[in-house]
Amino acid sequence: MKLMNPCGAFDVKSIPLAPRIAIGPDTIVGMFANDKKNADVLLEHVERGLRESHGVGRFLWFRKEATQPAAFTDAFLDGCDAVVGAVCD
Numbered sequence: 573m574k575l576m577n578p579c580g581a582f583d584v585k586s587i588p589l590a591p592r593i594a595i596g597p598d599t600i601v602g603m604f605a606n607d608k609k610n611a612d613v614l615l616e617h618v619e620r621g622l623r624e625s626h627g628v629g630r631f632l633w634f635r636k637e638a639t640q641p642a643a644f645t646d647a648f649l650d651g652c653d654a655v656v657g658a659v660c661d
Contacts, residue, residue: 593654597627602652607638611658618656 601622605611622628632651636642
C-alpha cells in the first residue's frame with residue numbers, strides 16, 4: 573500500500589521554537605479565539621490553569637469571526653507578554 577498526500581509535494585522548513593518566558597503575577601497573557609465552537613471554552617480552561625498554577629492575574633481577550641482575518645489592535649499586540657490561541661471546531 574502506498575500513501576499519497578492529496579496536497580502534493582511540499583517542503584518542510586524547520587524553525588526553532590520561540591524562547592519561553594517566565595510567567596507570573598506581572599505577566600499579561602493574550603487570549604485569542606477565532607469564534608469557532610468551543611475555542612472560548614478551551615481558553616477559559618487555560619486561563620483558569622494559568623491563574624491557579626502561575627498566579628497570572630491579567631488577561632487580554634481578542635475574538636475574531638472565524639471567516640475573517642484577524643485584525644489585531646495595537647492595544648492587544650503591545651499589551652501582551654504572551655498569547656494563547658485557540659482555533660477549535
